Amino acid sequence: MGCKQMDKSKPKQKHKKGLWSPYEDQKLKDCILKHGHGCWASVPINAGLQRTGKSCRLRWINYLRPGLKRGTFSTDEEETILTFHGMLGNKWSQIAQHLPGRTDNEIKNHWHSYLKKRMPKLAENEEGHARTYTSENGESSPYSSMKLASQNSSKMDSFERIEGSLLADTDQSVSANNEFARENCKSNFPKVLFSEWLSLDHFNRQDFKVITSNQDLSKNNIGCNDSMFQLDTFAQYGPVLAMNEVITNEINRDFNNMIQQPLKFEDQIFVNDFEEFISREFNRNVDDVHINYIF
DNA sequence: AATGTTCCCAACCGCACCCAG
DNA sequence: ACTGGGTGCGGTTGGGAACAT
Numbered sequence: 001m002g003c004k005q006m007d008k009s010k011p012k013q014k015h016k017k018g019l020w021s022p023y024e025d026q027k028l029k030d031c032i033l034k035h036g037h038g039c040w041a042s043v044p045i046n047a048g049l050q051r052t053g054k055s056c057r058l059r060w061i062n063y064l065r066p067g068l069k070r071g072t073f074s075t076d077e078e079e080t081i082l083t084f085h086g087m088l089g090n091k092w093s094q095i096a097q098h099l100p101g102r103t104d105n106e107i108k109n110h111w112h113s114y115l116k117k118r119m120p121k122l123a124e125n126e127e128g129h130a131r132t133y134t135s136e137n138g139e140s141s142p143y144s145s146m147k148l149a150s151q152n153s154s155k156m157d158s159f160e161r162i163e164g165s166l167l168a169d170t171d172q173s174v175s176a177n178n179e180f181a182r183e184n185c186k187s188n189f190p191k192v193l194f195s196e197w198l199s200l201d202h203f204n205r206q207d208f209k210v211i212t213s214n215q216d217l218s219k220n221n222i223g224c225n226d227s228m229f230q231l232d233t234f235a236q237y238g239p240v241l242a243m244n245e246v247i248t249n250e251i252n253r254d255f256n257n258m259i260q261q262p263l264k265f266e267d268q269i270f271v272n273d274f275e276e277f278i279s280r281e282f283n284r285n286v287d288d289v290h291i292n293y294i295f
Numbered sequence: 296a297a298t299g300t301t302c303c304c305a306a307c308c309g310c311a312c313c314c315a316g
Numbered sequence: 317a318c319t320g321g322g323t324g325c326g327g328t329t330g331g332g333a334a335c336a337t
Contacts, residue, residue, distance in 0.1 A: 019305070019331085041322065057323080058306065093325060108326075109304055 016050040020059055024049055028056055029064050062103045069101030073110055081107055081115060 020028075031047035037060065040053035049056065062068075073081070077099055084095040092104035092111075099107065 017307075039322075052307095053322080054308095054324095055306075061324095062305075090326065104325075105305075113303055 014050065015044075015052045015055070017055075020063075024051070025059070025064060028059060032060060032064075058105075062105050067101055068103065073102075073114075077102065078110075078115060081111065085111065085115075 027047045027049055028043070031043060035046055037043050037057070040057045043049075043053055043056045044051045047056070051059075080098055081095060084091075084098055088094050090108075092108045096102055096104040096107050
């Protein structure tokens, strides 16, 4: 860690609280777009904001970060929340990893506002043949047996494929899941895939190559045959981005300048920069440059 | 229209964890 | 081994919008 930009000799500033103004948002956004966030404690100083680094981080993650979905949750998203809440309990950040563009805070709020209230109904439907599932913290989820029973659903399939080895190795699937989630948080599991302007149908071993800050990995070609979820094979390679090989060589230098460190979730801002960069440099409509998030 | 109540969401708070010194 | 700073997470709260009376 070690935030070298911090000036510890500075007298304690009175930090502003409460809602963020559009002006503050812009300042924070500009600052992070320009410098990245690096050490959050230094962000308010760099941005000239009278906020704590913690507050800046929260504002960025929950509101300003590119790629965030706003608006109401789809039925599919709600289903996902219910499914993973049944498995993980109140592990909002882990649940959020399965809902691209949604934040843990948003999911948590949605849960308390809507989904929790639906639980009694779901539980009623389950009455009589409920096999209560107990999460790691001892919470029982009356609806989770239903969810667990639906492990053949596509969502569960994809989840299990990603976590397959762990789940297969133990009958303590809950702890395995949590262990995986912990590891997943710590690891540099690929967070983003540039599919560029090709559809995923074009996604194959020839078209794509891995770019990484790790030189040892940069030689590897990694691809997949048909679906996004086979990208779990990427996991073993650490931080990766995949993109059309046609543009790879041309942008490699600029890309490496942009990303000096392994990717973190918050580094999606660089992705956004990169998207603009591609569209500008290669005369593509920015709408045709697609980014797919992998969780 | 005025007032009271409920609901939702953004943001804060406190704690745990990690890591460098 | 200990300490202190930074980060991330989950619980909670406060304010404002929407709704009811």
